[in-house]
Amino acid sequence: MRRVAIIGHGAIGRELATALLRRGGYAVAVVLRPGSSRAGQVGPDCVTVHDPAALAAFRPAIVVEAAGAQAVREWGPASLGLGVPLLLSSVGALHDDGLRAALVEAAEAAGTRLYLPSGALAGLDYVLAARAAGDLRIRYESRKPPAAWADELRRLGHVERPARPVTLLEGSAREAAARYPANLNVAATLALAGIGFDRTEVSVVVDPEARGNTHGIAVASELGSLELSVVNRPSPDNPKTSWIVSRSLLSAIEQHFSTVQLL
Numbered sequence: 001m002r003r004v005a006i007i008g009h010g011a012i013g014r015e016l017a018t019a020l021l022r023r024g025g026y027a028v029a030v031v032l033r034p035g036s037s038r039a040g041q042v043g044p045d046c047v048t049v050h051d052p053a054a055l056a057a058f059r060p061a062i063v064v065e066a067a068g069a070q071a072v073r074e075w076g077p078a079s080l081g082l083g084v085p086l087l088l089s090s091v092g093a094l095h096d097d098g099l100r101a102a103l104v105e106a107a108e109a110a111g112t113r114l115y116l117p118s119g120a121l122a123g124l125d126y127v128l129a130a131r132a133a134g135d136l137r138i139r140y141e142s143r144k145p146p147a148a149w150a151d152e153l154r155r156l157g158h159v160e161r162p163a164r165p166v167t168l169l170e171g172s173a174r175e176a177a178a179r180y181p182a183n184l185n186v187a188a189t190l191a192l193a194g195i196g197f198d199r200t201e202v203s204v205v206v207d208p209e210a211r212g213n214t215h216g217i218a219v220a221s222e223l224g225s226l227e228l229s230v231v232n233r234p235s236p237d238n239p240k241t242s243w244i245v246s247r248s249l250l251s252a253i254e255q256h257f258s259t260v261q262l263l
């Protein structure tokens, strides 16, 4: 049995646990906060874990975070301390250089790795190949429908359904990940793959015409250029999260266990 522990049982965690159990050959533990309202939603096929000792007792071969930036802080070092890889969905948490250094140090000390998946993004292979090219410029645009930004629109005094696009942010990936940590994981992944948080340009737009959660990526360098647009359907359980993210995590887990690795 391939033993996988998943931190969080929201939209991504639930979809991932269900997909792993459907595949077969996986034993799944779900890490919940004590007293979590999600406890009743954990299926009988999963082990429920509330603390680091119980996580260690489950003996996971890999731990997956699907719970948010705070969970990366709470669970990251202890999980890496088990000597098994930690696959992060909340990559935006790594805009904090101190946290990133602490996680890298914990992984090195335990002889393991931090895995960062594509998530809702595409084109990471190209960005990694081009990262050392001269004159490299990387731009990312997030365009989501108003439902994905309802709280923020309210907070900024906008109507819930604006008639025209509203630009929430124009700045660096560091500013974007710091201001919207739950929404800007893609910008953070792109920054880490390419030219870093301060040089990656980001714009965040609420677009009433958006057909889904749209990620636009433009890369230009001496090697050539890449322009792509990914239109993701929102997760049925969370309009801020793209449905494909749980599949990206599933694919990363399968790669971890696979003899043949696609890089």
Ligand SMILES: NC(=O)c1ccc[n+]([C@@H]2O[C@H](COP(=O)([O-])OP(=O)(O)OC[C@H]3O[C@@H](n4cnc5c(N)ncnc54)[C@H](O)[C@@H]3O)[C@@H](O)[C@H]2O)c1
Pocket: 007, 008, 009, 010, 011, 012, 013, 031, 032, 033, 036, 038, 066, 067, 068, 069, 070, 071, 074, 089, 090, 091, 092, 118, 119, 120, 121, 181, 182, 183, 185, 186, 235, 237, 238, 240, 241, 242, 245
């Ligand atoms: N990399 C990407 O492309 C990408 C895309 C979308 C979302 N994400 C990340 O994935 C995370 C999860 O997304 P979601 O749609 O499943 O969110 P969600 O809100 O539906 O679920 C998150 C769950 O985690 C639980 N949780 C929070 N802190 C916890 C902790 N310390 N320990 C255990 N459980 C905890 C919450 O109670 C909630 O049930 C988001 O916070 C976001 O950072 C990444």
